[in-house]
Amino acid sequence: xxxxxxxxxxxxxxxxxxxxxxxxxxxxxxxxxxxxxxxxxxxxxxxxxxxxxxxxxxxxxxxxxxxxxxxxxxxxxxxxxxxxxxxxxxxxxxxxxxxxxxxxxxxxxxxxxxxxxxxxxxxxxxxxxxxxxxxxxxxxxxxxxxxxxxxxxxxxxxxxxxxxxxxxxxxxxxxxxxxxxxxxxxxxxxxxxxxxxxxxxxxxxxxxxxxxxxxxxxxxxxxxxxxxxxxxxxxxxxxxxxxxxxxxxxxxxxxxxxxxxxxxx
Numbered sequence: 001x002x003x004x005x006x007x008x009x010x011x012x013x014x015x016x017x018x019x020x021x022x023x024x025x026x027x028x029x030x031x032x033x034x035x036x037x038x039x040x041x042x043x044x045x046x047x048x049x050x051x052x053x054x055x056x057x058x059x060x061x062x063x064x065x066x067x068x069x070x071x072x073x074x075x076x077x078x079x080x081x082x083x084x085x086x087x088x089x090x091x092x093x094x095x096x097x098x099x100x101x102x103x104x105x106x107x108x109x110x111x112x113x114x115x116x117x118x119x120x121x122x123x124x125x126x127x128x129x130x131x132x133x134x135x136x137x138x139x140x141x142x143x144x145x146x147x148x149x150x151x152x153x154x155x156x157x158x159x160x161x162x163x164x165x166x167x168x169x170x171x172x173x174x175x176x177x178x179x180x181x182x183x184x185x186x187x188x189x190x191x192x193x194x195x196x197x198x199x200x201x202x203x204x205x206x207x208x209x210x211x212x213x214x215x216x217x218x219x220x221x222x223x224x225x226x227x228x229x230x231x232x233x234x235x236x237x238x239x240x241x242x243x244x245x246x247x248x249x250x251x252x253x254x255x256x257x258x259x260x261x262x263x264x265x
Contacts, residue, residue, distance in 0.1 A: 012215035015049035158204035198233030
């Protein structure tokens with residue numbers, strides 16, 4: 001039987017606080033180490049925070065820069081592939097929203113968010129391709145936040161043989177931080193996931209895992225949300241609320257069953 005062990009981390013990612021976010025990623029990696037994971041998914045912009053690149057240009061990173069080198073160094077000796085988000089420098093224009101895959105001190109690859117809409121269009125450039133990645137005999141894809149409404153991203157993953165797609169997100173919540181209704185924020189993003197992802201999972205016959213930014217940053221709040229959907233479109237695991245949390249799950253790809261490992265607050 002083919003077994004896949006994944007982690008889905010919903011974490012707070014302060015804007016521009018790269019050292020702080022690196023420390024949190026390291027903490028979650030240590031927390032997950034005992035579960036013998038294959039893939040550990042972190043939210044969109046988990047390394048840089050969801051910055052406005054025009055206001056925080058120093059938090060725009062390159063894929064070969066010192067911050068990426070420190071991230072890669074964190075993974076040395078760990079079996080899991082980490083999927084970590086950042087704002088990436090684009091020498092040809094506005095930066096990219098990028099998710100990198102790293103394992104055991106080495107880069108595996110990256111995906112640049114294709115679906116750039118609304119206010120993001122003023123700050124970011126869209127990526128041009130949808131790659132897939134491989135971990136042993138597993139093929140997996142990545143979607144980032146607003147890609148949730150772009151069926152073609154999920155179709156492209158399926159056409160390349162993906163068995164699981166990771167939807168890694170940071171959907172900011174509207175409204176006054178002082179009167180934030182955290183439960184309704186979480187419920188909104190949960191509803192978005194329930195509206196779109198079971199349809200894709202069933203249509204394309206693969207698993208979908210979700211990891212979302214959570215909590216309050218300096219000027220914006222994020223809802224959290226960790227979920228796993230099976231190829232029949234059923235939700236198999238979910239975080240209980242929007243607090244920082246990680247789901248650790250074993251998936252039997254042949255039998256279509258799951259087993260929740262220790263879930264950590």
